[in-house]
Amino acid sequence: MKTNILLLVISTFINSLAAQITIPAVKANFGVDAELRTGYFTGNVISTSDDWFKNNKLAAGQFIIDTAGAAGIVANYTSNPASRMLSFSRLMKPAFYSVLQNKLAIDAIFHRDFHGDDSTVFASGSNKNGMSPAIWSCPIAQNIPDKNDILDGFTHVRRDGPGVTDSLWMFGGISIENTSGNRYFDFELYQTNIVYNRTTRTFSGYGPTAGHTAWQFNAAGNVVTAGDIIFSAEFSSSSLTLIEARIWVHKNALLTTPVNFNWGGKFDGDGPSAVYGYASILPKTSGNFYTGLQSSGSTWAGPFALVRQDNSVVPDYIPGQFMEFSVNLSKLGIDPASYSNNPCGTPFRRVLIKSRSSTSFTSELKDFIAPFSMFDFPPVDAFTNLLYFCNTFPITPISVINPSPTSTYTWSTPDGNIVGTNTGITINVDAPGTYFVAQQLNVACAYYSRDSVKIFFDSVCRVMNVNLTNFKAAQLNGVAEFSWQASNNNEAANFAVEYSLDGRNFLQLATLPASNETAFADYNLSHALSKINAAVIYFRIKVTAIDGRTKYSNTIVLQNNNGNKLASSVFPNPTHGELWLSVKGTVNETAPIAVWNMQGKLITTATINIVAGENLIQLPGLSNSAAGVYLVKIKTITGSITQKVLKLN
Structure with missing residues (x-):
């Protein structure tokens, strides 16, 4: 009889636990209901909750992901079917650290995975969680089970209030190809700037301790150094069944009693003799630290539509195709406000979303979305x-x-x-x-x-009489050819050719002594560009007079055909109105451009077409704008190009 009562209690507890984590919820005013629409909750327009996107102008709530260019991307899927295989990202639409309905929205990202020739997959074999990314193996292309094929990924972090110490929540979303059977996913959060190179199919930038960054504690159990985190989610054919939280540690850390959380009893690294690995953690307080569920019925797939494994474009998810979860990082004890003196510190820097073959944490890894950055806010300029x-x-x-x-x-x-x-x-x-x-x-x-x-x-206003004119540059087979003319040449001591990768910070490339010409002189200089690894280079001439005074020529821009890194430039700068973009594209894409003045007013917007390879594109000009400083921003698949431009009268 006692045994039956005990079994009844356990059964009731498990059922209660499942109900708590699989029913729709609103956390920090963000809908966790397995759909993407703001102002909707379980399909009804009754909530003011925020969400990933908005598809009803009258709906309340803020949408988090920037949808600029969505219509163009979907239209391009029809006119250029090959574009369906391309990956792209969109960042948070509100400014970082915006207060939305009394909640502090910090950062967010939406990422579409590659299709068709996808090289962001793990090779069949022994790639597992706990291994160093240095030894993960990725093929050129490989077919993977459709229930492991990731289509899109979402991540958002906000606080449950307007303050920097209010509870910190992370929201994750993922869409996959097939919904049959159980599915297993990891959201791995790195402290370092880990990146994936599709050309070499290798990872770099991972942490120093067996490919990760380890959490470290003092003798009292306080966090000394924060490390990598992983959330492992399991979805059955009908619901979310588990989210497990783990952190990367040295195995000896398990002998310490942490102040902010409890050990969960699991530790997995690269094999049974691993010194470093992922250890499970649990909150200090009772109750679940997460919620989540999967889509039911036909659910809108967002303004970018959904590209499926066969490259068909559909407007809706099928039941179970989109899965969503939330994690209370504060309750779990991994909120920077709970373990450091900087509540505005970043809980992580990069996100790697992976699928795996079974419930085992160390089962074979399948598909992944290459690491993308978060909390990468531009520094003040x-x-x-x-x-x-x-x-x-x-x-x-x-x-x-x-x-x-x-x-x-x-x-x-x-x-x-x-x-x-x-x-x-x-x-x-x-x-x-x-x-x-x-x-x-x-x-x-x-x-x-x-x-x-x-x-x-x-205050003396000394004027140098040497004037530089007809400064020209050309590049052929990796060699730059410079020419210029100087008047009052007898006052010059030497001429230095300087170069810059950003148009602001210049370095010396080569120097020529002044010739014996007294009035007017022609100069020519050749110099190899093999050590300057950029697609666009700025050049100017610095003339130094006999008495030490200096003067500069105008700045010109040269496309460097030997540059093998993505580089870009908006020029001429300063300008009298005309603007051009020089950029080396990685894929064919349509990119939105916007120009603001210094008061934050939007001056103009447009859309440009960037092709794979070298591009020289005329942009909307500033001929009708007042003199001053303007900000030009172009959003590309690989990131944003942002440059300040000085408009002259």
Whole structure:
């Protein structure tokens, strides 16, 4: 009788547990209901919850993923069927650290996996969790079971409140080809900038301890160093059955009693003798730390549609094809606010989504979405139109060229003078000196990044009489040919050719002494570019006079055919209105472009076509815009191209 009662209690507990983790839920005002639509909950327009996308203008709630260019991508699937096999990513639409309905949205990403010639798969054999990514094997292409074939992946992190110490939640979503049988997935979160090279089919940038970064603890059980994390999800043919949390540690760490969580009793590395491995963890407090379920019925697949394994494009998921889960990182004890003095610290830097063959954590790995970055916020970039004054020094503005509406910017100077406020995206100064700007992602965060601008002043206003004209450059077979002319040549001591990869920071390439010509002289110089690994290079001439004064030519841009890294440039810069983009594309794609002024006002938008290989594309110009600094941003499959441009009168 007692045995029957005990079995009844256990059965009731298990059923209760399943009910808690598989029913639709709203966590931190984000819908975890196995559908993508904001303002919907279990198919009804009754919730104001946020979600991945929006397909009803009247629906409440914020959509998280940027859908710019979605219509063009779907249209291209029809006009160019080969594009269905391509991968792309979209980042969070709201600015990072935005407060949405009293919840702090930090970052998000949507990623479409490759199709057809997919090389982001694991070779058949012994690739497993716990191994170093250095020894994972990936073939050129391989057929994998359709229930293991990942189509799309989603990740989002937010806090359950407006503050940086409110509970931290991670949301994950995944769509797969087939829904039959049990399916097993891992969301592996790296502290390092791990990357995958499709050409060599190898991983790099992984951690230093057996291919990962290990969590470390002091004798009291406090976290000293945060490491890699993995969430393993199991879905049956009808529901989510388990999410297991593990962290990468040295096996001796299991002898320590952590302050923030409990050990779960499992440890798996690369074989039974592994020193490092993934150890399971559990919350200190009772109750589940996760929720999740899978789509039921015909569910909208989002504005990018769904490309299936046979490259057909469909608007909806079939039942069970989209799976979604949430994890309370704070309850689990792996929220930076719970173990460090920096609540704005990143819980991880890269996400690798994988599928595996069975419930065993060390079963054979199948498909993966190459590691993608999160919390990779651009550092502050300060800029002023003029860096040199003579005779008089007027009140001069210095601005942040890439401002975020959610960041706080504080300025300081050790030797100059700020007129008025020292906070905001623009300050005014009336003295030469070095001006520093510090960026906080949130007013409660520590400083995230810093930049500086140095303004020079010469009260004598010495003028060099040497003038540089007709500066030209050409490139053939890896050799650059330069030519220029100089007037008043007798005042020059030497000419230096300088180069830059960003148009701002220049290095010396070669130097020529001035000739004996007294009035007018022609100069020519050849130099190999084999050691400059970029697709676009900026060049200028620096002339140094006999008395030490210096002067620069205009800057010109040269496409380097030997560059084997993706590089891009918007030029000419400065410009009188005309703008061109030089970029080396990896695939054929349609890319949206937007131009903002320094006040954050959108000036123009357009769409350009980028082909695989070298591109030289004319962009919407600034001929009708006022003089000043503008921000040009182009979103490509491989990332965003962002460049500041100075418009002259």
